[in-house]
Amino acid sequence: MHTQANLLLERNIKVYGMGTILVEPxxxxxxxxxxxxxxxxxxxQQENAMIVQEVIHSLQNIGVVQENIQTIDYSIFPQYDYVNGLQQFKGYQVTIMLxxxxxxxxxxxxxxxxxxxxG
Structure with missing residues (x-):
């Protein structure tokens, strides 16, 4: 005999769906x-930091808020030239990506x- 509680447990409903919204970026x-x-x-490094600050300041002056400017890469690499098979030091390159x-x-x-x- 099926009780009312058992009947409720035996019933299943499965729903699947998909939606798409198109918006203009x-x-x-x-x-x-x-x-x-x-x-x-x-x-x-010092020269790079001064330029980056100037870029950030100028972007803020046209309405870009600080939260929308993020540093995503920072690197320092020695630079070399090769002349007649000999390695010659050229200096350092500093890169900051925003x-x-x-x-x-x-x-x-x-x-x-x-x-x-x-920039």
């Missing part, structure tokens, strides 16, 4: 790099501003 991410070279690593998230209508201005200020 309204934001973009731009990667901006600052590269400096110097015979001394510390000077190359990711800037902005609205699509500001993307051109972000790129132009970054380039004008050392």
């Amino acid at each position: 309204d934001t973009a991410e731009v990667q901006i790099g600052v590269v400096t070279q110097n015979m001394e690593a510390q000077i190359a 990711a800037v998230t902005t609205s699509l209508n500001l993307i051109g201005e972000v790129i132009d501003t970054a380039i004008r200020n050392g």
Whole structure:
């Protein structure tokens, strides 16, 4: 004999679905790099830091908020030339990459501003 509780346990409903929403993009991410070279690593780092700060400051002046500017890469590498098979030290290269998230209508201005200020 089936009790009412057993009947409820024997019933199953499975539902599967899929949905798609199409929207027009309204934001973009731009990667901006600052590269400096110097015979001394510390000077190359200092020069790079000053330029990066100028780029960030200029982007904030056109309306990009600090939270939308992130450092995504930082590297220091010695640079060498090879002349007649001999390795010659050229100095150090420092690179900082920034990711800037902005609205699509500001993307051109972000790129132009970054380039004008050392990016």
